[in-house]
Amino acid sequence: MSETTHTKADGYSPLTLAFLGDGVYDLLVRETLVNTANRPAGELNRRKVAMVNCKAQAEFAELIMPSLSEKELAAYKRGRNAAPKCTPKNGSVADYHRATGLECLFGYLYVNGERDRINELFGLILHNADKK
Numbered sequence: 079m080s081e082t083t084h085t086k087a088d089g090y091s092p093l094t095l096a097f098l099g100d101g102v103y104d105l106l107v108r109e110t111l112v113n114t115a116n117r118p119a120g121e122l123n124r125r126k127v128a129m130v131n132c133k134a135q136a137e138f139a140e141l142i143m144p145s146l147s148e149k150e151l152a153a154y155k156r157g158r159n160a161a162p163k164c165t166p167k168n169g170s171v172a173d174y175h176r177a178t179g180l181e182c183l184f185g186y187l188y189v190n191g192e193r194d195r196i197n198e199l200f201g202l203i204l205h206n207a208d209k210k
Contacts, residue, residue, distance in 0.1 A: 110204060
């Protein structure tokens with residue numbers, strides 16, 4: 079029987095991690111867009127919204143799933159299975175839950191100081207987003 083190692087992020091609720099992860103993910107998208115090209119703010123925002131919405135995030139979550147460790151997958155599932163108090167404005171409930179899982183994962187990694195892993199997973203997302 080192996081002992082489970084707990085991390086700092088395990089002490090936070092999944093929706094708290096998703097709240098933080100939403101900001102982390104949003105900042106990564108914004109930084110990438112700004113570094114890609116100097117464009118008008120309106121165009122940058124349109125491009126950002128294409129990547130920061132529940133449908134896109136749900137697709138990206140499915141994309142990175144095979145690359146996740148057991149602990150990362152558990153963090154994702156904690157977020158996906160959480161019961162948020164709000165309902166999605168655009169997108170299905172299933173997409174909203176998967177997007178919340180992705181945000182929870184990014185929050186989990188951030189709290190645990192795993193910046194390199196965040197960048198690695200975000201790189202997979204960007205690679206896929208470039209194909210769209």
